[in-house]
Amino acid sequence: MKRLLSLILAAVMLTSFAGAIPVFAETVAQGSCGESLTWVLDGEGTLTISGTGEMTNYTWSTHPSWYDYRNSIKKVVIGEGVT
Numbered sequence: 001m002k003r004l005l006s007l008i009l010a011a012v013m014l015t016s017f018a019g020a021i022p023v024f025a026e027t028v029a030q031g032s033c034g035e036s037l038t039w040v041l042d043g044e045g046t047l048t049i050s051g052t053g054e055m056t057n058y059t060w061s062t063h064p065s066w067y068d069y070r071n072s073i074k075k076v077v078i079g080e081g082v083t
Helices: 002-016 067-072
Strands: 027-034 037-042 046-051 075-078
Touching: 027 067
Parallel strands: 046 075
Antiparallel strands: 027 037, 037 046
């Protein structure tokens, strides 16, 4: 009985704080762009590159793996460890 009551109380508390919980955009696509780097494109059009080290040197003929999503990208965030 105590366990059920605890679960109900937890559910009520979570729903009452729903406005205070940050909502993260869902991932549309993701991949790698270097030996220790990854990229994520979210549903709001933010491309985030994170990790540490050097990014792959893309050329005119070797497109980055997010190339197919280029028209959806509205914002780019490059992490501190990316070179």
